[in-house]
Amino acid sequence: MTSAAAIAAAAVVVTGGLTAPAASAAPSAATVLSEVYGGGGNSGATLTNDFVELANHGDAPFALDGFSVQYLPASANASWQATKLTGAVAAGGQYLVAEAKGAGGTVALPTPDATGTIALSATAGTVALVSGGDALTCKTAADCTTDPRVKDLVGFGDAVVREGNPAATPSNTTSIARAESLTDTDDNSADFTAGAPTPTNSRGETTGTGPGEPQPVSARIHEIQGTTRISPFKDKKVGDVTGVVTAVRSFGSSRGFWFTDPEPDSDPRTSEGLFVFTGSTTPSVAVGDAVTAQGTVKEYYPDAPATSNYQSLTELTGAQWTVESHGNRLPPSTVLTPDQVPDALAPNAGGTIEPLPLEPSKYALDFWESHESEIVSVSDARVVAPSNSYDELYVTTKPQQNPTPRGGTVYLGYDKINTGVLKVQSIIPFDQQPFPKVNTGDVLTGTTSGPVEYSSFGGYTLFASRLGAAKDNHLQKETTRRQRPGELAVATYNVENLAPSDSDTKYAQLAHGVVDNLAAPDVVTLEEIQDNDGATDDGVVAADLTLRKFTDAIVAAGGPQYQWREIDPVNDKDGGEPGGNIRVGFLFNPARVSFVDRPGGSSTSSVGVVTEQGKAHLSQSPGRVDPENEAWTDSRKPLAGEFVFGGRTVFVIANHFNSKGGDQPTHGRYQPPERSSEVQRQKQATVLQDFAAKLIAADPSANVVAAGDLNDYQFSPALAKLTSGGKLKDLISTLPPAERYSYVFEGQSQVLDHILTSAAPRGVDYDVVHLNAEFADQASDHDPQVVRLRPSTGNRLPDLAYDLLDYLDQLLGRTAPRG
Structure with a gap:
């Protein structure tokens, strides 16, 4: 659409022969008005109600909480009327708003997603999608344009407020509707055409409005359910459907009841139960009622049926029923x-x-x-x-x-x-x-x-x-042991979109996790650190306020005064919550470990490996690993840092690979499911492995720790790539199989977070510390993990000396740093 500012500027030029321009509302990101009908219940109408329909042409659900649909009659001195909306429009889906009911008509709308009382004109008026519930006050095209709350608008008939030319004049038997492509050219007359009304709700249900509608076909529940996932009666009207009510859902937006035929057939494939969907209306039935119902059989998908990855639910919609008796015995479960x-x-x-x-x-x-x-x-x-x-x-x-x-x-x-x-x-x-x-x-x-x-x-x-x-079986949050003086402890922790706006409680809980449960590691790689204003998308990328609040919370929890290192990303280029600019970073305890700062690191510059006197070093520290590589498109870039512990160099690489978004669900209708997101993670694993291999090629005794949320399993192709060639070892695979998890998704305890090490470190001791994923009260949805190790010097005799000192520390129970 043309910008609202440009139209507002043009509106001041109203001289001889010119009129004020038509409105061109600033659109919502994805959702537009798709159909308007004002003839419901009028003479000659088939439908009983007026309606407004919305459609989402985007690839993500569009939340409607706080939005409204508003109507302005075409007559002079009229006022806007509003119907408030709730819920969301699914990607590729529709949303039906029922308005006033007339005295005529014979066919009800499909179950609406929202209901108002506005009586729309059948022939002329303006309908707007508005961010906010207060009635608009604008009365001209130019004034409505300057109101930023107006997200989409259509004027029809002789409406004064419209975009471009008004849409065609509808009637008692026709609506105005956009083409299936939802084209929006800023000209209502070009975008909307008149035709038979086709109200469609969020479940994809519509209503036939023509004469001679088919009569219901008698069917039993097991016949409706059939022997496959799709009912043989899909989109057909059925009647004489009998059963006993077994459960009622009396709240929420998907109310209804389940009923079961007490006389099952002998086929184990056919279910004897069926759900009757009544929308936001509580059905007037009780458990134990014997009912006879009729309605239309639908296969409900949560999104557009043609493209859905999910399975469907067979249900009865637009139903009518008769309660034959009460208090009947329920069929056995x-x-x-x-x-x-x-x-x-x-x-x-x-x-x-x-x-x-x-x-x-x-x-x-x-x-x-x-x-x-x-x-x-x-x-x-x-x-x-x-x-x-x-x-x-x-x-x-x-x-x-x-x-x-x-x-x-x-x-x-x-x-x-x-x-x-x-x-x-x-x-x-x-x-x-x-x-x-x-x-x-x-x-x-x-x-x-x-x-x-x-x-x-x-x-x-x-x-x-x-x-x-x-x-309550009294599951306890785990704690790990404190590292000994000669051990370097490196942890990784996904802190789940941490932003300054998060509560002090979340910060305190995370901080106590670091101090008490992780025993104050020397180095922590962090994932999902958001910028200073969180998800506000205003160009801010710095995260110093987030990190300062976190390190202060750690001190308040009794921990050390950690320092941090990170590199701000390019705005909105690293994926995650829009505007959040999540990134990886390091915390380190300067009383135990030193960070080697080398200039040159930036959001787009690439860290290299240099060799000095046979030892590997980073060209930048901190530095991003090949950040311009297409493997990191819309994903976090790895961050490499050079540390010194007890005179020994350790390279730590913080990671957060791309998410599993876009993969087909394990329980969906496509089997086996396609895991399309794996392709990018394999590319990311290749880049990371190549970088680690360069460090180890420059110095075979290099101490390398790669840690973070890799968003993949220990048995995945990405981890197979990372560990191929034996340069890096995935420590989660050293645990007994029953203990290999750091995350719980849909009831499955699984691995997303990893720590990998090169062969050089000795005394490697690894622990996943379960303190979040298994608990209702969690500071993050990920469990942190920690590795304790003795870095190598690359020389056998000094390494033996360090090992001996560590052994003595262990015998004496010493945990304080050596003087």
Whole structure:
């Protein structure tokens, strides 16, 4: 769109023969008005309500909290009317706002995402998408243009306020709508055309408005569910669907009820349960009611169905039902025993598994799908991931499947997904039973039961209508031993988007983790340090305020006065939260270790390796490793630093590889899932390995420590590349398999963080310190880790002397630095 400033400037030129320019609203990043209809309930109309539809042409969800849809009639002296919005428009998705209902029409809108009471004109007016809920006051095109709250705007008929020329005049039977491409040329007449209204909500549901709509087809629930993931009745109207209500969701934006046919068929592939979606309306049914329902069968995806990586949920929408009787006995639940869910996750389809016949005895995803919307139950379920801010937790139905010593379930290979892991949410109102706050290893005692559904966030989910009591197994946060005088301790810690605006509580918790749990390491590589104003995207890249607040918190926690080294990135070039400018950096304790400062390091300059008297050194310290290499596009650049400990040189490289964003989910409809983000991490691993190899080629006895959040597993191609040739050793792989984790995702304890060392250091002692990932109360979502080592001098006799001193320190229990 043309800039608002340019139009505002042009607006002052109103002389003979010229009129004020039409509005050209500054658009939102991704979401626009896509359809407007004001004829609902009018004479000749089929639809009963007016509506406004939004669409998101971006590649990320667009939050609508604080936004409104507003309407200005075309008549003189009219005022703007507003309908406040909540929720979000999914990437590639739509969002439906229902407005006033007329006396006529016969077809209701699909379940709206927001509801207002504005009576739109069928033929003329202006609709705007506004950041804010207060009614606009502008009455002319130029005035509306200068209001920065207006993000998109369409005037139709003889509207005075519009972009360019007004859109065509709609009617009681037609709406105005953008083309599917959502083209926005600043001219409403070019962008919108009149046609039959096609209201579509965030679930992709629409409403036929033509004559002669088909009559519902009688169907049983197991016929609707079918023997694959997609219902044979998809997008068809069904009737005479009978069952007993087993659970009701009475809050949130996805309300509805589940019902189950008490007379199942003999096919184990077909579920007997079905969810009836009622949107933001609480259904007037109770558990135990026998109902007969009709509605349209839909496959719900959380985003655009054509491009979704996720599985769908078969549900009944636009439903009507009759309660035949109350207090009926519920159909029995499926009791989940340890051996019931298969160990294999899914068939190797080489693409989508949706059309494949279900094999619930062979594959876990098929097992859950064959019980979709049925009641399942599990007894004394062990928690394998802590409760979170979304009121979710994870349990295992297979307690002997790859258990960790601390109660989790460890992920050890792409073909070793822990299929017993099940997400639990609650449909019990929280004022009746608050959602439990639990840690890994706790237990939901007794029975936890409820309908099971697929969720894009976490896979199959038990929506508990009965929630077991939480038993605290008193999991303790780990502490590591303090390094001895002759040991150098190097730790790595992802501090999760740390910014000055974060609470003092978070800073204190992180600081105590460094001082108490990590025993004040000599060097700490930090990941996710944000700039001085956090996620505000205003060009600020310095992070000295963030680091000063953190080091001050460490002192307040009883720790040393750490110094720091880092290099500010180029604004918005290193990925992460927009505006945050996350980077890696070093903290070091100058009482124990010295940093060798060499000038020349910058956001774009590349550190090199130089040799002096047979010893390797960095050309810059700190210095970034090949920052202009395309491997680091939109990703953090590694930072190399040269340290001296007890007269011995140690090279530490801080890292934060690109995230797994864009990968297909392990539980999605594509099996095996595509891990597209791995390509960049392999390139990053190649650059890092090459740099480490140059250090070791310059000095075979070089002490090299590469540490950080590599965003990948110990069995991944990226780690295979890093460790190929034997120059670097990944220390996580030296631990027993059950202890190889530093992060918990969707109930799977797994590795993202690593410390790798060259062959030169001696007495290498490595520890992952579990103090975050397994706990509901966490300062970061990552666990830190630490390595203690004796650096080599490159000369056997001095090394033996250092080893002897360290042995004496160990015998005498000394921990203070030597004088």
